[in-house]
Amino acid sequence: MSTESDAILAQEHPIAPFLRMDRMPHIWCPTCGIGTVVKCFATALDEAKVDLDKVAITSGIGCTGRVAGYMNLDAFHATHGRAIPFATGLKLGRPELEVVVFSGDGDLTGIGGNHFIHAARRNMDMLVILVNNFIYGMTGGQNAPTTPETARSSTMPFGNFERPFNLPHLAASCGASFVARWTCLHIRRLTKTIRTALNRKGFRFIEVIAPCPTLYSRLNRLGSGLDLVKFYHDNSEIKHGADTRELDIAFQDRFICGNFIDEERPTFLDMMHAHYTEILGDRYVPMSPEGGWLHE
Amino acid sequence: MKADPTGVLTGVHYLDGDYACGEGAMAAGCRFVAGYPITPSTEVVERISQRFPMMGGTFIQMEDELASMAAVAGAAWTGSKTMTVTSGPGFSLMMENIGLATMMEAPCVVVNVQRGGPSTGLPTMVGQADMMQARWGSHGDYELIALCPQSPQEAFDLTIEAFNLSETWRVPVMFMMDECVGHMTEKVVIPAADEIDVVPRKLTDKKPGDYKPYEVNGKPVPEMVRAGDGYRFHTTGLTHDERGYPVMSVECQSVSVKRLMDKIRLNADQIVRYEEEEIEGADVVVVAYGITARVTRAGIDMARAKGIKVGFMRLIVVWPFPETRIRELAGQVKAFVMPEINYGQMVLELERCAGGKATTTLVPHGGGGVHDPADICKAIEEAAK
Numbered sequence: 001m002s003t004e005s006d007a008i009l010a011q012e013h014p015i016a017p018f019l020r021m022d023r024m025p026h027i028w029c030p031t032c033g034i035g036t037v038v039k040c041f042a043t044a045l046d047e048a049k050v051d052l053d054k055v056a057i058t059s060g061i062g063c064t065g066r067v068a069g070y071m072n073l074d075a076f077h078a079t080h081g082r083a084i085p086f087a088t089g090l091k092l093g094r095p096e097l098e099v100v101v102f103s104g105d106g107d108l109t110g111i112g113g114n115h116f117i118h119a120a121r122r123n124m125d126m127l128v129i130l131v132n133n134f135i136y137g138m139t140g141g142q143n144a145p146t147t148p149e150t151a152r153s154s155t156m157p158f159g160n161f162e163r164p165f166n167l168p169h170l171a172a173s174c175g176a177s178f179v180a181r182w183t184c185l186h187i188r189r190l191t192k193t194i195r196t197a198l199n200r201k202g203f204r205f206i207e208v209i210a211p212c213p214t215l216y217s218r219l220n221r222l223g224s225g226l227d228l229v230k231f232y233h234d235n236s237e238i239k240h241g242a243d244t245r246e247l248d249i250a251f252q253d254r255f256i257c258g259n260f261i262d263e264e265r266p267t268f269l270d271m272m273h274a275h276y277t278e279i280l281g282d283r284y285v286p287m288s289p290e291g292g293w294l295h296e
Numbered sequence: 297m298k299a300d301p302t303g304v305l306t307g308v309h310y311l312d313g314d315y316a317c318g319e320g321a322m323a324a325g326c327r328f329v330a331g332y333p334i335t336p337s338t339e340v341v342e343r344i345s346q347r348f349p350m351m352g353g354t355f356i357q358m359e360d361e362l363a364s365m366a367a368v369a370g371a372a373w374t375g376s377k378t379m380t381v382t383s384g385p386g387f388s389l390m391m392e393n394i395g396l397a398t399m400m401e402a403p404c405v406v407v408n409v410q411r412g413g414p415s416t417g418l419p420t421m422v423g424q425a426d427m428m429q430a431r432w433g434s435h436g437d438y439e440l441i442a443l444c445p446q447s448p449q450e451a452f453d454l455t456i457e458a459f460n461l462s463e464t465w466r467v468p469v470m471f472m473m474d475e476c477v478g479h480m481t482e483k484v485v486i487p488a489a490d491e492i493d494v495v496p497r498k499l500t501d502k503k504p505g506d507y508k509p510y511e512v513n514g515k516p517v518p519e520m521v522r523a524g525d526g527y528r529f530h531t532t533g534l535t536h537d538e539r540g541y542p543v544m545s546v547e548c549q550s551v552s553v554k555r556l557m558d559k560i561r562l563n564a565d566q567i568v569r570y571e572e573e574e575i576e577g578a579d580v581v582v583v584a585y586g587i588t589a590r591v592t593r594a595g596i597d598m599a600r601a602k603g604i605k606v607g608f609m610r611l612i613v614v615w616p617f618p619e620t621r622i623r624e625l626a627g628q629v630k631a632f633v634m635p636e637i638n639y640g641q642m643v644l645e646l647e648r649c650a651g652g653k654a655t656t657t658l659v660p661h662g663g664g665g666v667h668d669p670a671d672i673c674k675a676i677e678e679a680a681k
Binding site: 020022058074075077082085086087092093096097287290293294 | 302325349354358359366367369374375376377378392395396496497522524525528529531533
């Protein structure tokens with residue numbers, strides 16, 4: 001081994017301080033895209049100069065549901081689909097927290113779909129990073145609410161005949177104040193978008209398309225994760241501000257990425273404070289940013 | 297410590313059990329409530345949503361009971377005392393995240409104003425048929441605490457007790473009211489704040505780096521921290537080690553789940569709470585809880601008028617069950633009688649603890665109303681023979 005590679009190996013990985021290195025190696029398959037999204041998130045946290053002690057991250061269940069457990073933050077691994085309401089409790093219990101939800105497509109928009117639309121409707125103050133691999137990975141490649149029509153899954157062995165969600169449109173139509181979509185190929189753009197979103201308020205939604213080489217790709221004979229990233233390279237079109245109605249994803253067809261919505265609108269807490277202040281005046285006692293905890 | 301006066305509505309009031317429960321929560325220091333409307337429990341959160349904005353509390357009406365319970369489990373990690381309120385159908389939905397709160401050891405209170413079931417059942421009418429669900433409703437092995445008030449006054453007093461128990465043992469506490477207690481209006485005395493004992497959230501003295509979320513060092517309950525204080529801790533619903541890290545092994549499962557069981561089982565004598573009347577020399581002891589305890593008194597009076605020696609045991613904490621005391625009494629009395637508004641739930645536990653040393657008789661009621669005291673009297677007469 002050359003001295004140059006020895007020197008590189010001896011260095012700490014730049015995002016190691018953001019990870020629980022005592023939990024490495026992670027569980028993700030070779031060429032899975034989730035790790036890249038984690039790298040972009042950690043880089044964005046670093047660049048955005050966020051106070052990491054005030055960041056709380058919540059995941060649900062599934063492959064992406066393991067992200068919270070690897071982040072060196074206050075980290076919560078909740079039940080399947082319930083990361084958003086769990087995070088709602090964290091935010092309302094201690095409003096000064098920067099709350100991040102990091103989970104998968106099946107978790108957040110299948111079993112957790114109701115919570116997703118209502119958190120968006122309320123413009124609840126949280127950043128939601130959703131890794132979309134078009135399939136339930138951890139349980140063995142079952143059909144997801146995002147599986148494109150005709151794509152095979154282990155529970156749609158003859159190809160999916162259900163219409164999938166257009167996630168940015170779902171989030172936008174329910175009231176999200178920040179909506180973007182990238183793939184794990186778009187490392188710089190994704191990092192910049194996360195950094196921007198960290199500096200916004202309200203319900204911020206970032207969909208990140210990523211390969212599942214072990215299940216989605218194998219069931220559909222799409223090659224390795226690298227092959228899918230090449231596909232993203234050749235078939236993704238960047239169109240900032242695109243009409244979210246145009247963001248459907250067809251099986252192995254061209255699709256649109258970009259930052260679609262970035263509007264400053266009052267959050268749930270902003271609305272609550274403004275309303276109670278107006279109606280109750282001096283009688284209103286807002287919860288302290290530190291939370292309403294009883295202590296000696 | 298003593299209660300924070302901002303949440304204590306000191307005075308003599310005329311309140312229903314639901315409102316009294318809400319007042320108890322606010323007096324206990326609860327400042328985060330998430331809920332979803334369901335009869336006959338909704339008045340609890342209506343009371344709270346009316347008063348919370350004036351005391352720095354936040355109520356949110358979530359999209360369903362799954363979300364309500366998840367939000368409560370999340371908010372528990374901010375140091376806030378948290379509560380959700382429901383009835384049978386919502387209680388079923390909450391089971392998932394009651395399990396999470398049990399596994400994460402997140403203190404919180406879950407109020408169930410019981411109505412007739414199963415399924416949608418009798419939305420506006422009384423039941424006591426969720427008692428086993430309270431104990432066993434979420435999957436896997438766990439222990440928790442459940443209380444049953446018999447009056448609006450107790451709905452106030454015992455809600456505070458429920459919060460205190462949840463803080464002490466770091467478990468979700470089931471507050472098992474029933475529609476009758478929830479909707480009956482009676483005198484409720486709310487004492488001055490400095491007369492109300494509350495258990496505050498105890499946080500670790502350890503520094504970040506030295507702290508492990510599930511290290512117990514021989515104590516029953518681990519030390520807690522809050523999100524946002526720099527501990528960078530991890531907690532999960534997966535089986536976990538002292539660090540809160542998932543460990544999929546027989547050994548870790550055995551150690552961690554056994555501790556969840558033992559913290560309640562080995563300390564049950566500190567947690568159980570009941571009242572006894574005229575047990576000494578009794579041939580028959582009637583055991584009851586909630587609204588049924590009050591109806592039972594009339595039945596007991598009728599039996600005593602007939603010359604039967606009847607004792608009364610009213611369960612206040614129903615889970616853990618007062619096993620030690622029932623075993624003792626089983627050796628002294630001829631029979632136990634248990635009226636409850638179901639077809640036999642807590643009576644199974646009574647029968648198990650009686651261990652064949654005394655007979656046990658259920659006085660069932662299908663729900664929608666309370667027992668006729670004459671039926672209870674009749675059961676006592678039969679049992680005394």
